[in-house]
Amino acid sequence: MSMKSVLVLRDLTKKSTKHVQAIIKYADSQKGYSLMEAFIALTVLLMLSSLIPLLFIPIQKPPPITQLEETSLFFSMLGKEIREGKSIEVNNNSLSVTLSNGNVLNFSRYHSLIRKQVNGFGHEVWVQNISEMVLKKHSDALFAVKLIDTQGKEYERYFRRIE
Known part of the structure; x- marks a missing residue:
């Protein structure tokens, strides 16, 4: 270089x-x-x-338990239907309410649901996640509805017909 x-x-x-x-x-x-x-x-x-x-x-808080709310609403609405009905029959773990216009409402368990049918037709779900529905008629005016959900929790309510 x-x-x-x-x-x-x-x-x-x-x-x-x-x-x-x-x-x-x-x-x-x-x-x-x-x-x-x-x-x-x-x-x-x-x-x-x-x-x-x-x-x-x-x-975060866990989500609220909706099963209790849904079951409470079911009992409330069922009480309304019973008050408006003319007669009530309990047979085969199914509840039949005859209305004043002649329609028959049927409440029964279908798989894990409680459904309402009118005159044997329809499928209106009223409660979900139910493993068992037990209906006990104590007298013509008093009967009990007991629901057991899929978690094993029991919900029971008594209904009295006043005529």
Whole structure:
């Protein structure tokens, strides 16, 4: 390598170093953010904020027990049908309510459901997740309905007909 080429190389290195130093000095003198830096910061913020709901999963309350609510509503609606009915018959674990217009409502267990049928037709689900329905007639005016859900919990209510 000749002396001339070494001097040229040194001059190029000095010029390159001066250019790099000038760029660094310019970048240091800038006080704001670039648009790209803002997008990157926003993206990181959104990704982190999407993880926040996962932190609350262990402290959330379990959902309310809907079986109790559904069974209470069933007993309430059944009481309304019994009050409006002319006569009630209990046979074969099925409850038949004869209305004043002649229609016969039948409440029976169908698989894991309690369903209502009108004159033997229809399939209106009144309660779900029931493993057993027990009807006991104590007298002409008093009978009991006991439901056992698929979890084994029992719900019982007495109904009295006032004529």
